[in-house]
Amino acid sequence: MTVGVQRLAKRIAIAGGLETANLLRAAGVMRGARGLGAIFTLHHVRPHDETAFAPNAHLEITPEFLDIVLDRLKSDGYRFVALHEIPALLSEPGSSQPFAAFTLDDGYRNNLVYALPIFEKHEAPFTVFVAKGLAERTHTIWWETLAALLRKEEKLGFDFGGGHEMLDITTIDAKERVFARIANHLHHHDETTAVSTIDTIARTHEIDPIEIVDDLVMSPSEFNLLEASPLASLGAHTISHRAVSRLSESDAREEMGASRDYVAAITGKPAQSFAYPYGTREAATLRQSAIARDLGFAVAVTTQPGVITRRSIDNVTYLPRLSVNGLYQKVRYVSGLASGIPLRFALNRT
Numbered sequence: 001m002t003v004g005v006q007r008l009a010k011r012i013a014i015a016g017g018l019e020t021a022n023l024l025r026a027a028g029v030m031r032g033a034r035g036l037g038a039i040f041t042l043h044h045v046r047p048h049d050e051t052a053f054a055p056n057a058h059l060e061i062t063p064e065f066l067d068i069v070l071d072r073l074k075s076d077g078y079r080f081v082a083l084h085e086i087p088a089l090l091s092e093p094g095s096s097q098p099f100a101a102f103t104l105d106d107g108y109r110n111n112l113v114y115a116l117p118i119f120e121k122h123e124a125p126f127t128v129f130v131a132k133g134l135a136e137r138t139h140t141i142w143w144e145t146l147a148a149l150l151r152k153e154e155k156l157g158f159d160f161g162g163g164h165e166m167l168d169i170t171t172i173d174a175k176e177r178v179f180a181r182i183a184n185h186l187h188h189h190d191e192t193t194a195v196s197t198i199d200t201i202a203r204t205h206e207i208d209p210i211e212i213v214d215d216l217v218m219s220p221s222e223f224n225l226l227e228a229s230p231l232a233s234l235g236a237h238t239i240s241h242r243a244v245s246r247l248s249e250s251d252a253r254e255e256m257g258a259s260r261d262y263v264a265a266i267t268g269k270p271a272q273s274f275a276y277p278y279g280t281r282e283a284a285t286l287r288q289s290a291i292a293r294d295l296g297f298a299v300a301v302t303t304q305p306g307v308i309t310r311r312s313i314d315n316v317t318y319l320p321r322l323s324v325n326g327l328y329q330k331v332r333y334v335s336g337l338a339s340g341i342p343l344r345f346a347l348n349r350t
């Protein structure tokens with residue numbers, strides 16, 4: 001095993017790749033019991049850029065891979081539906097044909113440039129979740145800022161609460177360890193403060209976090225352009241992209257409601273769907289699903305893995321999704337690795 005393959009294997013384990021592969025199998029993306037359907041999560045859709053340190057690689061797939069996924073689902077008998085149609089589908093008498101809905105979080109420009117043509121080719125509806133603060137450039141994307149910072153530097157000063165530490169980030173492994181440590185710190189401390197610390201450090205290293213958002217995220221006029229496609233819908237994704245479960249009830253309501261209104265202002269129609277930032281069990285709970293229902297969202301999605309079943313109708317503002325994990329598409333090119341890990345289930349029917 002080369003160091004590269006070891007690192008890849010470790011990343012897959014960290015990113016929950018095995019779990020997702022097994023769920024895809026359980027979901028019957030191959031065959032078998034697949035529930036009524038599935039909602040897929042995507043983030044970036046763009047050509048692959050070979051970067052040694054890519055801690056967010058699981059969040060991106062290539063347009064070619066999206067094309068393969070859509071072909072595969074179609075040949076497996078899935079029909080493509082819009083996310084907001086799911087509540088109605090759940091209350092209809094059973095159809096034997098499973099459905100697949102596609103969602104893309106955060107509103108990256110590559111969704112318009114690369115994903116839209118592929119969805120058009122397959123006539124597949126999709127929903128893009130807009131965070132107002134990113135669209136308006138008032139908030140930053142800490143995981144992208146941190147990746148840029150760690151990629152650029154070989155040493156980094158950071159205070160995890162026990163005083164200033166100088167971290168060695170010379171190697172890719174060290175960069176990955178520090179990325180994971182800072183991410184963990186952020187998820188367990190005040191998120192606003194942690195993001196602002198990352199932004200401040202980045203600026204001292206001549207990285208502009210707002211420029212990163214500007215490079216990556218669609219502007220309001222681009223969201224308009226996207227929304228002109230009959231296949232595209234916009235959903236809400238808060239203002240600041242903080243975990244809503246860690247906010248006070250009133251702050252969570254404000255974040256969710258204001259992003260709902262923002263999407264309505266862009267599209268001229270009420271926002272029907274919401275995606276919880278991060279979407280894990282820790283980042284969104286049933287308490288926020290009640291707020292989502294209260295705010296009039298027809299549907300809200302987590303990133304907790306699972307398929308849609310008849311029982312999902314009981315909680316349409318807390319639906320699970322399956323992540324189309326960017327690590328698979330690269331892993332499939334690493335011959336020999338697939339035999340040890342059930343990644344083939346994500347792609348091959350064998």
Ligand SMILES: [Zn+2]
Nearest residue numbers: 105106277278
């Ligand atoms: Zn997000």
